[in-house]
Amino acid sequence: xxxxxxxxxxxxxxxxxxxxxxxxxxxxxxxxxxxxxxxxxxxxxxxxxxxx
Amino acid sequence: xxxxxxxxxxxxxxxxxxxxxxxxxxxxxxxxxxxxxxxxxxxxxxxxxxxxxxxxxxxxxxxxxxxxxxxxxxxxxxxxxxxxxxxxxxxxxxxxxxxxxxxxxxxxxxxxxxxxxxxxxxxxxxxxxxxxxxxxxxxxxxxxxxxxxxxxxxxxxxxxxxxxxxxxxxxxxxxxxxxxxxxxxxxxxxxxxxxxxxxxxxxxxxxxxxxxxxxxxxxxxxxxxxxxxxxxxxxxxxxxxxxxxxxxxxxxxxxxxxxxxxxxxxxxxxxxxxxxxxxxxxxxxxxxxxxxxxxxxxxxxxxxxxxxxxxxxxxxxxxxxxxxxxxxxxxxxxxxxxxxxxxxxxxxxxxxxxxxxxxxxxxxxxxxxxxxxxxxxxxxxxxxxxxxxxxxxxxxxxxxxxxxxxxxxxxxxxxxxxxxxxxxxxxxxxxxxxxxxxxxxxxxxxxxxxxxxxxxxxxxxxxxxxxxxxxxxxxxxxxxxxxxxxxxxxxxxxxxxxxxxxxxxxxxxxxxxxxxxxxxxxxxxxxxxxxxxxxxxxxxxxxxxxxxxxxxxxxxxx
Numbered sequence: 001x002x003x004x005x006x007x008x009x010x011x012x013x014x015x016x017x018x019x020x021x022x023x024x025x026x027x028x029x030x031x032x033x034x035x036x037x038x039x040x041x042x043x044x045x046x047x048x049x050x051x052x
Numbered sequence: 053x054x055x056x057x058x059x060x061x062x063x064x065x066x067x068x069x070x071x072x073x074x075x076x077x078x079x080x081x082x083x084x085x086x087x088x089x090x091x092x093x094x095x096x097x098x099x100x101x102x103x104x105x106x107x108x109x110x111x112x113x114x115x116x117x118x119x120x121x122x123x124x125x126x127x128x129x130x131x132x133x134x135x136x137x138x139x140x141x142x143x144x145x146x147x148x149x150x151x152x153x154x155x156x157x158x159x160x161x162x163x164x165x166x167x168x169x170x171x172x173x174x175x176x177x178x179x180x181x182x183x184x185x186x187x188x189x190x191x192x193x194x195x196x197x198x199x200x201x202x203x204x205x206x207x208x209x210x211x212x213x214x215x216x217x218x219x220x221x222x223x224x225x226x227x228x229x230x231x232x233x234x235x236x237x238x239x240x241x242x243x244x245x246x247x248x249x250x251x252x253x254x255x256x257x258x259x260x261x262x263x264x265x266x267x268x269x270x271x272x273x274x275x276x277x278x279x280x281x282x283x284x285x286x287x288x289x290x291x292x293x294x295x296x297x298x299x300x301x302x303x304x305x306x307x308x309x310x311x312x313x314x315x316x317x318x319x320x321x322x323x324x325x326x327x328x329x330x331x332x333x334x335x336x337x338x339x340x341x342x343x344x345x346x347x348x349x350x351x352x353x354x355x356x357x358x359x360x361x362x363x364x365x366x367x368x369x370x371x372x373x374x375x376x377x378x379x380x381x382x383x384x385x386x387x388x389x390x391x392x393x394x395x396x397x398x399x400x401x402x403x404x405x406x407x408x409x410x411x412x413x414x415x416x417x418x419x420x421x422x423x424x425x426x427x428x429x430x431x432x433x434x435x436x437x438x439x440x441x442x443x444x445x446x447x448x449x450x451x452x453x454x455x456x457x458x459x460x461x462x463x464x465x466x467x468x469x470x471x472x473x474x475x476x477x478x479x480x481x482x483x484x485x486x487x488x489x490x491x492x493x494x495x496x497x498x499x500x501x502x503x504x505x506x507x508x509x510x511x512x513x514x515x516x517x518x519x520x521x522x523x524x525x526x527x528x529x530x531x532x533x534x535x536x537x538x539x540x541x542x543x544x545x546x547x548x549x550x551x552x553x554x555x556x557x558x559x560x561x562x563x564x565x566x567x568x569x570x571x572x573x574x575x576x577x578x579x580x581x582x583x584x585x586x587x588x589x590x591x592x593x594x595x596x597x598x599x600x601x602x603x604x605x606x607x608x609x610x
Contacts, residue, residue, distance in 0.1 A: 016308060016561035016562070017561075018310075018311070018561060018562070021368065021371075021372055022371070022372075022375055023367075023368055023371055023372075024382055025367070025371045025382050025383050025385055026364060026367040026368045026370075026371045028382060028383070029363075029367045029383075030360065030363060030364050030367065033360065033363055033407065034360075036407065036411060037410075037411055037414060040408075040411040040412075040414075040415065041411075041414055041415060041418070044415040044418075044421060044424060044425075045418075045421060047424060047494065048420075048421045048423070048424045051424070
């Protein structure tokens with residue numbers, strides 16, 4: 001089966017749509033990762049400044 | 053030979069070709085062997101550093117440390133990567149042809165010969181220069197030639213892999229290439245570009261110097277060429293784990309991947325930003341201008357972008373899966389994940405370790421702040437929770453389905469239980485050991501050094517408790533390695549079955565959307581990669597030739 005035909009058969013079944021996903025938890029988790037990055041970096045930075 | 057269509061690639065009963073399977077298995081045997089030897093060396097090191105154990109039979113601490121680094125960081129990872137990538141190509145593009153497979157075998161044997169040459173020199177205590185082989189420590193020339201052969205072996209195997217990828221592409225013009233095959237090709241291109249550095253320093257500096265053809269070596273140049281290779285090496289280890297995360301994990305869950313196009317873009321960004329960043333390992337080295345250090349720090353930070361893209365994708369897959377299973381709250385989708393499937397638990401724990409691993413990496417690369425941790429055991433803790441946890445645990449997860457898949461067997465309950473035990477024991481051991489290393493490192497404990505009381509210095513007394521903790525963690529890790537070996541044996545023995553274990557390959561939510569064209573434009577990828585390398589390295593390396601840096605004679609301090 002060519003990719004074109006495969007695509008059509010998938011479209012019939014109803015294609016996944018990224019904009020319909022509920023990704024609130026994902027958003028929270030990546031924000032938490034960003035927060036951890038800032039916390040750990042500033043923690044090390046304070047230590048660095050104390051030892052200057 | 054056949055090229056697989058998307059439907060064949062996604063079919064759960066599509067297998068790695070039998071002849072390719074033998075080649076993959078040959079590589080995997082080395083992985084198990086290297087893990088056992090390297091792990092034993094690691095355990096002994098932690099025991100020595102606890103101050104309660106002395107090495108028998110005249111074995112040197114630095115000899116053991118060299119063995120540990122070379123056999124785990126180079127040998128084990130290289131054989132796994134070659135084996136896994138060949139399996140991924142055979143599974144998603146279709147079987148290798150005779151020429152491609154022969155290159156795989158030649159590469160395998162050249163790597164084997166190189167490994168044995170280096171191992172012999174390490175065993176004879178002629179090469180206790182650690183895996184980074186920094187000059188002016190000078191090993192026997194056979195050690196350097198052995199290491200060079202290991203690299204050449206990977207080049208040959210990779211040539212066969214690249215031929216397979218480009219054959220699929222040539223014979224299916226205009227179509228989106230299979231994702232796992234594409235990722236393999238990106239990792240291989242990065243490998244070719246970065247190994248030029250280590251090959252150059254070994255061939256033109258270390259070999260003539262250790263043979264006595266030249267008296268001195270330019271240390272700054274040798275370290276710079278090593279790290280031009282050395283940081284990309286980290287991503288060469290990591291990208292096969294990312295392949296599993298992106299393209300296998302969703303299928304293990306029974307879900308779809310988040311975005312094929314996003315996965316390709318993240319790999320391209322890793323290709324661009326893995327190489328022109330090696331100087332962040334040399335932030336306290338003399339002989340390199342602060343501007344070039346600063347530039348490479350900035351380029352290093354660019355790697356955060358594809359790393360967070362990966363984190364986002366994985367969370368999105370997990371959340372979508374959990375919500376389809378009925379989760380409704382903000383984070384209760386975590387509870388719906390398959391916590392009894394060892395393949396998933398292994399790689400999930402690996403992902404968790406990568407969070408502090410990444411955070412530590414940002415601190416290490418932050419310019420002057422590197423002085424806080426430079427050459428302390430913090431760094432050792434850092435690379436044990438990057439390569440020693442996310443990477444290796446994902447390799448274990450891959451071996452869990454790969455070994456029975458290749459040998460016509462299935463993961464049974466006992467194997468699954470062993471896999472879970474492996475995951476939790478490894479997490480416990482690595483958690484204790486790496487935390488102790490990080491905290492001791494912040495208190496100034498040096499890396500690359502055997503047990504010492506440093507003349508009764510007060511600060512050194514603080515480190516001893518942490519060193520005992522490292523030995524405790526190391527002991528748990530050794531138990532985990534024994535479990536891993538038992539698991540591998542369980543996976544390749546026992547009755548063969550008709551319903552062979554699947555090599556899971558995920559469908560993506562945008563599987564049938566057209567690919568972003570430029571990410572498969574190899575001329576463009578090579579030009580951008582080369583351009584960034586030239587910008588980051590031309591001036592610093594030129595200065596190493598023009599600024600009359602004094603050469604160093606070789607030393608053998610062991």
